[in-house]
Structures are given as structure tokens and as C-alpha cells.
Amino acid sequence: MKYSQLAKDIIANVGGKENVKSVVHCITRLRFKLKDESKANTDVLKNMDGVVTVMKSGGQYQVVIGNHVPDVYKAVVAEGGFEAAKSEDEDTGEKGSLFNRFIEIISGIFTPILSVLVASGMIKGFNALFVALGWLDDQGGTYQVLNAIGDGLFYFLPIFLGYTAMKIFGGTPFLGMVIASALVYPDLEGLIGAGEPLYTLFAGTVFESPVYIEFFGIPVILMTYSMSVIPIIISAFFAAKLEKFFAKIVPDVVKTFIVPMFTLLIIVPLTFIIIGPIATWASQLLGQGTVWVYDLSPIIAGAFLGGFWLVFVMFGLHWGLVPIGINNFASQGWDPILALIFVHSFALAGAIFAVWLRTKNKNTKTLSIPAIISAIFGVTEPGMYGIALPLKRPFFFTLISSALGGAMLGFFGTKGYVMGGLGVFQIPSFISPEGIDMSLIGAIIAAIIGMVLAFVLTYLFGGIRKAEGTATTTEEANEPAVSTTKVKSEVVVSPFYGQMKNLAEIEDTAFASGALGKGVAVEPTEGKLLAPVSGTVSALFPSNHAIGITSDEGAEILIHVGMDTVQLEGKHFTPHAQQGDRVERGQLLIEFDGNAIKEAGFELTTPVVVTNHDQYELTATSAQEVKPEDLLIELRAK
Incomplete structure (x- = not known):
């Protein structure tokens, strides 16, 4: 470290x-x-x-x-x-909407494995490409080894997520790995369809479920957990709670092995008995519902499947559609259902390409190119979990564009004639035995339109710089952004009405010494903090007492309202901007109740400093009083 x-x-x-x-x-x-x-x-x-x-x-x-x-x-x-x-600032922040909290959890769980996720996706994609070009035999040893390298992470994804999810939820990471290992245990997965079931539950209904094993007489409805995401996350959440409960009641002398033993003995069977059936029945219901909608209108079915396919994959519901597709191939020689999802990977690639062009975040930019390539090859996990989902809007625009593409596929009557791959490798499956027709042509048109639409929507309305802090690692998200461009001379205006003070004379020695940046101090006389420059909010902490702005010319400015006001835990502060927002000079950023802050026993003196001061020659105003738009600091680039 x-x-x-x-x-x-x-x-x-x-x-x-x-x-x-x-x-x-x-x-x-x-x-x-x-x-x-x-x-x-x-x-x-x-x-x-x-x-x-x-x-x-x-x-x-x-x-x-x-x-x-x-x-x-x-x-x-x-x-x-x-x-x-969590940091004090984080602890006092707003919880946010349920969806935002879900996205934050998913992002936090996937962040530690993003680099290897992207690498695995690249290997899988290129391996499929080499087979398509005839360079490799898909029965040969080279292909098998490369496939194992590329597919290993995806197949055993629950094990990796078990580790990271337990860290997020405060449990023992290796306990999460053991839970996930049980879910993908080959002997259990191999039972599905391997022989005659013991009996069938709900026969003749949409919830018909063969039962191959029982647990103390309780039927276990098996499902495929490899490559799944949500089941292990749900299991890890409850496992962390259960582990903490047992840790409180089990004597210390036996706690080391008794706590994990009881946690596993409860959580793993509950996952098989409860989470499994719920996921299985939901996917079966989805499959039957999709067939009904397709019979009603292929266009509506295409919009539905295309628009929600990535969501279905996330929750493991897509497994309800795969058997329908296989059955269609066997019974009639073609399938329209799985064909309707064709556009989603191209839409995702288009959205990520827009992110790559718009973002200034080095980590996001680095991940984008391999994620684009993986998506085109049909491997969507790196781009979805690493970029689109954390940034939110690119994910939504991907769903919208994929929905339009699916509707077009339904309109063109696109069908698959063989069980092909995904992405570009699905294209040959649309070639009819009678030759090229609108099934193939329509698929190509839909893919291009879906990709272009996702790109345009994300580029114009994606709010990339507003949200890109959430696509970085946790450490990067907590730090002010660093300018990657050469700085230029500019002026910093006063962010509020106030009395000037000498920065070196304030009580906070960290600011007074200039170690955190060179600048000035102001005693505000009005509780409105305005943007001193035009640029991007590079840091705004949930307690709202401090804000960082990176100007369009490259200056990095930190404004800290009051002394030690972090202890107010956000009281008396109201933000009017968010991290990543584009702001114009003079725009209201934060409102604060100066009298209440003083009554709480805190100094209101506010440092306004330039953290990358080593790139400038600074000249502060000589005025005793300032108001918004008055010159505060003149910056001359070295």
C-alpha cells in the first residue's frame, strides 16, 4: 500500500x-x-x-x-x-434515494474487480473473434485455455462479489466467498436436468418447478447461480447481519469458528430455499409474459425486452427467456425472442464511447476503451458495472436506445436461426436458410441506430462531469479533481459579502501556514456563497461546509466556510450545487446561517485558497471589504 x-x-x-x-x-x-x-x-x-x-x-x-x-x-x-x-462528512450526509443507494452499493461492490473484469471481457471477446475469423478451432486446446482465462471470472463471479459485498456490508469477506462457492458448487448445478426430478411443484402453472433435492424435507428449487449478481449480494447482506448477531452472543473462546459455522448453516440453505425459488419463478413469469406480449405485438415485445435486458441480467431473470429460445429453435427452427435483445450491447458501446469523449476522469477514460470493445463483442459486464451504471444517465440512455432497437427488430421481424453468440457474433444467426432478408438487414439497421442514439443522448445529456466522481474508486471520489490542462492566468472574485482578513492570522494553523493552499480569508456578512470562478465543482462534502472548484482555466480553489465547522454535521448549511456540476461565476453554491453557526460556538472566518498555487503568482486584493464580483485574487500563470 x-x-x-x-x-x-x-x-x-x-x-x-x-x-x-x-x-x-x-x-x-x-x-x-x-x-x-x-x-x-x-x-x-x-x-x-x-x-x-x-x-x-x-x-x-x-x-x-x-x-x-x-x-x-x-x-x-x-x-x-x-x-x-465512513468519514465524518459521509456519516452526516443524506442517504439519498433507494435507487441511488442501490447504485452506490453495486458500484462499491464492483469497483475492486473492475480492471480484471475489463481484462477478462477483452480476452473473451478476442477469443470469440479469433474463432469467427477461423484462426482458432473452438474445440482446440488454445481456444479452451483462452476461454478459461476470459470466462473464469464471469463464471465464478459470485465468489468475487461475495468477498467485496461482505466488505461493503461489514462482514467477513471470506465468509462471503464460501457462501458464493456453495451457490456455484458443480455437483449441485449439475443436478439441474441431469435426471428425473423427485417431483414437480406447481405443475401446469407458470411456476412449475422440478425438485431434485430436499433439505431436511424442504424442497430446494435449484437454479444456475454462475454469472449471477443479485443473489449473492442479497445473501451477503443478510450474512453480515447474522454474523454480527452471533458475534455478540457467542462466547469469545469459541467465536472464531462457531460464528462463521452458524452463519453458513443458516444463510446458504435460506439462499437455496428462498432466494432461488423467487429468482426462478420471477424468470419463468418473465419468460411466459414475454411470449404473450410477442404474440400481442412484436414491436412492444422488442421494446420491452431490449429496454430491460440489462436489468434482467443484473437480477438473473434472463434465465427464464433462454429455455424459450432453445425450445423455439428445436421446435420450429428459428426464434424471435432472443433476437430482440441484439441491440443492447451496441447501445452500451455507443454510450460508453460518449463517456470516453466527455469525461476528464482518468480512471473512467482508461476503462472506457476496453469496455467499448468488450460490449461490441457482446460482453457487457465491464461497461455496465464499471461505467454506465455508476454514472446513471448513460445506463438509462442505453436502456432507451436498446428499447428503440428492440422495437425496430420486432418491426422488421428479425429472427435468429441458430443459437449464436452476442454482439457482433450474433449477426450471422440472423441469416435465413433461404438467404439474406430483412431479418439480417433490419438487425444491422437497428444496431447502428441504437448505437448512434445512445452516443448522442449520452454525449449531449449524460451529465458526465457531474456524475463522474461516482465512477472512480472511493478514494478518487473523495478528492478534488486534479486539472490535467495547463493553467492560464485569471482572476478569482469574492464569493460573498464580507470583511477581509489575513490568512496567516486565522486560528486554523493548517490554513494559516499556507500548507493547504495560498489565498485569503474572509469574514462573511451574508450567508450566501457564490461561485468565484466558472468551472466544475470538484468536491462538495455532505456536511456542505467546504467546496472545491476547478476553474475552466485550471485553478483549483478550496473554500472552507468557518473554522472546524465539520462538527456541525451539516446543520445550518444548504447546498445548491452538487459534485461534478458545471457552475458559472456568481452562481449560488451554498447558503448558510452565519448567526446560528456563531451561536453554536464556531468561527465564521472562511479561507479561500488556491490549492495548486505552485503554478501561479498570486496577488490578493488590498480592499478591507469585498462584495460578490469584486476582485479577490489575481492569478498569473508561471
Whole structure:
């Protein structure tokens, strides 16, 4: 870990991990609660490389780090074995809508495996391409080995997600892996269709389910969990809760093995008995419903299937459609159902291409190109989980474009005549035994239109820069964005009415020393903070006491309303912008109740600093009072 040595030195000089009650972080500093502050070596910490200064305030021992404090915090938690709490700012933030919380959970679960997910998708795609070009035999050893490399992660995806999901939910990661391993255990998956079932539940209904095994007399409806996502996440959520419950009641002397044993014995059977049947019946209902809709109108069925296919895949519901497609091939030699999903991977590729062009986030840009290639080859997981879903709007535009493409496929009467691949490799399956007709031509037209539409919608209305902070790793999302362009000279205007103060004379030594940036301090006389430049909100913390803006000319500006106001936990602050928003100079960003903040015992003095000051020569105003649009700082690029 990059900051492991720094973390070790910090822990040692705050009195050792046994002297730490808790540790969180905010915008620039680690905030320790120590059992005995006298045991901390403050002078050593102040002179340590990587530490700006040390402050004591509000019952906290604050080690000021700077903008990379999230990275250092993670290293401190790892090295000290502390409980990984959210930052103070995060703890006090709004929970957000249920959908947003779901997206955040999914993004957090997939983020650690994104790079290998993209790599696996690339290998799968190229392997299929080599077979299509005749360079490899799909029965040969080379193909089999490459397929194992590319498909291994996808097949055993629940195991990887079991680990990351348990970390997100606060459980033991390896426990999640064991749960997932049971779900994809080959001997159980191999029972499906391998022989005669013991009996069949709900025979003759849409919920007809063969039962091959029982658990203490309870019927177990088996389903295929390999490549699934939602079942293991749901299982991990309840497993983490159950593990914490047992950890409280089981004696310490046997806790190490009794807690995981009871957790597994309860969660795994419940997953097979409850989650499995729900998913199975939902997919069967979806399959039958789709056939009914197709008989009613192929266009409506195409819009429905195309628009929701990625959602069905996410929840594992698509398995209800695959048997219908296979049965159609066997009974009539062609299938229209699976053909209607053809456009989704091309729409996803178009949306991600727009993201690649619009984003300034290095991590997102790096992931985009291989995700585009994978999507064109029919492997959508890297692009969906890594880019489109976290950014939200590209995902919705993908669904819309895929729905239109599906409707067009229904209109053209596109059918598949063989069980082909996905993406470009599905195209040959549309060639009729009688030759090329509108089944193939319509599919190509729909794919092109779907891809172009997704690109245009995402490029114009995707809100990429507004949302791109959520597509990065957790550490990157908590840090102000770093300008990648050469800075230019510009002026920073006053963000509010106020009295000027000397930055070097304010109480917060981290700001006063200039270690967090060069600039000025203002005592606001009105509770409205306006944008001092035009640019992008690069950081806005849920407690809304501090905001970072990267100007169009490259200046990185940090405005921290009041001294130590993070402890207000968002009270008296009302945001009017979000991280990633494009803002114009003079636009209202934050409203705050200055009188209430003062009555709560906090200084209202507000530092306005340029964090990339080393690229400028700064000249501050000599005025004693300022109002919005007055010159505050003049920046001359070096």
C-alpha cells in the first residue's frame, strides 16, 4: 500500500493503536479521538514527511494531511486494524434515494474487480473473434485455455462479489466467498436436468418447478447461480447481519469458528430455499409474459425486452427467456425472442464511447476503451458495472436506445436461426436458410441506430462531469479533481459579502501556514456563497461546509466556510450545487446561517485558497471589504 509506512509512523506517534478510540477523516485531515493525548508525539508528527501539521480541537487530535487524506486514512485503518468507519462528512450526509443507494452499493461492490473484469471481457471477446475469423478451432486446446482465462471470472463471479459485498456490508469477506462457492458448487448445478426430478411443484402453472433435492424435507428449487449478481449480494447482506448477531452472543473462546459455522448453516440453505425459488419463478413469469406480449405485438415485445435486458441480467431473470429460445429453435427452427435483445450491447458501446469523449476522469477514460470493445463483442459486464451504471444517465440512455432497437427488430421481424453468440457474433444467426432478408438487414439497421442514439443522448445529456466522481474508486471520489490542462492566468472574485482578513492570522494553523493552499480569508456578512470562478465543482462534502472548484482555466480553489465547522454535521448549511456540476461565476453554491453557526460556538472566518498555487503568482486584493464580483485574487500563470 502506497501510504503504509506513513500510516505506521502516524499510528506509532499518536501513542500506538491501543491509544486510539476512533479515527475518521474529513476534507484534509485525520481526526483521532485518543485515550490520552499526552502520549502523542506532536512535534514528531508535525515534522513528518506527508503530514502538514497537527491540531487539537473539539476533543479531536487532528493530523492534517491534505487532499490525499482518504488514501492515508485507508492505510491507517489497515495498519491499525481499526474499524473502517465512513468519514465524518459521509456519516452526516443524506442517504439519498433507494435507487441511488442501490447504485452506490453495486458500484462499491464492483469497483475492486473492475480492471480484471475489463481484462477478462477483452480476452473473451478476442477469443470469440479469433474463432469467427477461423484462426482458432473452438474445440482446440488454445481456444479452451483462452476461454478459461476470459470466462473464469464471469463464471465464478459470485465468489468475487461475495468477498467485496461482505466488505461493503461489514462482514467477513471470506465468509462471503464460501457462501458464493456453495451457490456455484458443480455437483449441485449439475443436478439441474441431469435426471428425473423427485417431483414437480406447481405443475401446469407458470411456476412449475422440478425438485431434485430436499433439505431436511424442504424442497430446494435449484437454479444456475454462475454469472449471477443479485443473489449473492442479497445473501451477503443478510450474512453480515447474522454474523454480527452471533458475534455478540457467542462466547469469545469459541467465536472464531462457531460464528462463521452458524452463519453458513443458516444463510446458504435460506439462499437455496428462498432466494432461488423467487429468482426462478420471477424468470419463468418473465419468460411466459414475454411470449404473450410477442404474440400481442412484436414491436412492444422488442421494446420491452431490449429496454430491460440489462436489468434482467443484473437480477438473473434472463434465465427464464433462454429455455424459450432453445425450445423455439428445436421446435420450429428459428426464434424471435432472443433476437430482440441484439441491440443492447451496441447501445452500451455507443454510450460508453460518449463517456470516453466527455469525461476528464482518468480512471473512467482508461476503462472506457476496453469496455467499448468488450460490449461490441457482446460482453457487457465491464461497461455496465464499471461505467454506465455508476454514472446513471448513460445506463438509462442505453436502456432507451436498446428499447428503440428492440422495437425496430420486432418491426422488421428479425429472427435468429441458430443459437449464436452476442454482439457482433450474433449477426450471422440472423441469416435465413433461404438467404439474406430483412431479418439480417433490419438487425444491422437497428444496431447502428441504437448505437448512434445512445452516443448522442449520452454525449449531449449524460451529465458526465457531474456524475463522474461516482465512477472512480472511493478514494478518487473523495478528492478534488486534479486539472490535467495547463493553467492560464485569471482572476478569482469574492464569493460573498464580507470583511477581509489575513490568512496567516486565522486560528486554523493548517490554513494559516499556507500548507493547504495560498489565498485569503474572509469574514462573511451574508450567508450566501457564490461561485468565484466558472468551472466544475470538484468536491462538495455532505456536511456542505467546504467546496472545491476547478476553474475552466485550471485553478483549483478550496473554500472552507468557518473554522472546524465539520462538527456541525451539516446543520445550518444548504447546498445548491452538487459534485461534478458545471457552475458559472456568481452562481449560488451554498447558503448558510452565519448567526446560528456563531451561536453554536464556531468561527465564521472562511479561507479561500488556491490549492495548486505552485503554478501561479498570486496577488490578493488590498480592499478591507469585498462584495460578490469584486476582485479577490489575481492569478498569473508561471
